Amino acid sequence: MSRMTPFSSPLLLGFDTMEKTLERIAKASDGYPPYNIERIRANTTRGTGDRLRITVAVAGFADDELDVTTEENQLIIRGRQAEADDREYLHRGIAARQFQRVFVLADGIQVLAAELRNGLLSIDLARPEPQRMVKKINISVPD
Template sequence: MNSVDLSPLYRSSIGFDRLASLIDSALASDASSSAYPPYNIEVLDESRYAISVAVAGFSQDDLEIQVEKGVLSVKGHRGQSDERTYLYQGIANRSFERKFNLADYVEVTGADLSNGLLTISLVKEVPEAMKPKSIPINQTQKALSHQSQEKEVKNDKAA
C-alpha cells in the first residue's frame, strides 16, 4: 500500500494538527485493523449517536470502555477459558481493542450490554458560545439617520 505524505499539510496550516493526525492515524490503521469485533455506528437524531459492538461471549467484567483525548477505546479481555475440546470453534475467543475518534463536543453518556451487543450512547453538546447566532440588522436607526440627512439636503436646496 502506498503511504500518503501529510507533511505539506502540517507545515502550511495552523491549528489543524488534530485533523491531520486523525487522517494520518486513519490511513495507518485502515490497513492494519481487523474486522473483529464487528460494529455499527448509528445516528439517532441530530445530536445523538450510538455505537453497537458485537461482543458475544464477553461478560460485563471482560469489557472496558475508556475515553481519553477525544478517542473512545473499547477493550475486551478474555480470561483463560476452561479446557474444552471443540469439534468446531466459530465464536472468536480472543481479546480485542477497538478505537473510535470522537469529534469535538461529543461525549459518551452511557453503555449497555444486552444480547451480546455492547451499545455505547453518545451525544454532541455544542456550548452556547460555539453555536451559530443570528445577528439582527438594526434598520430603524440607519433609516432615521438617512431620512434626517435627506431632509437636511432638501432644506439646503430650498434655501
C-alpha cells in the same frame, strides 16, 4: 527533502493534531469486531443536537471482560476473554479473541452511557450544538 502535507499550509494554523489523527485512523483498519454507528434524532424543541449510538457485536463477552474508556478525544473499547481450561473442544469455530476498537471523537462529544444486551455493546454519545461565538479583538495603538 521535507514532506508536504495538506495541513502544512501557512493558512491552516493548529491543525497538526488533525493530521496525526488522520494517520491514526488509517492504521486502524481491522474489521473485528463489526460495529454500527447510527444517528438518533431527538424529538425535542430545545435543540440539544444529535445523539449518536455505536453498537459493537461482542457476542460471547461478559460485561467484566469489556472495558470502555475515553482518552484524549478517543473512545477505546477493549475486550479480553479468559480462556477456560476445563473445556475440551472437538471443534472450535468461535475464537476467544481479544480486541481493541478505537473511535476518534470530535471536540465536545460526550459519552453518555454504555449498555450490553444480547451480545451487543451500545454506547450512546451526545453531540451538542456548537455555540456561535463572535469575539471582538481590540487593536492597540502605541503612543
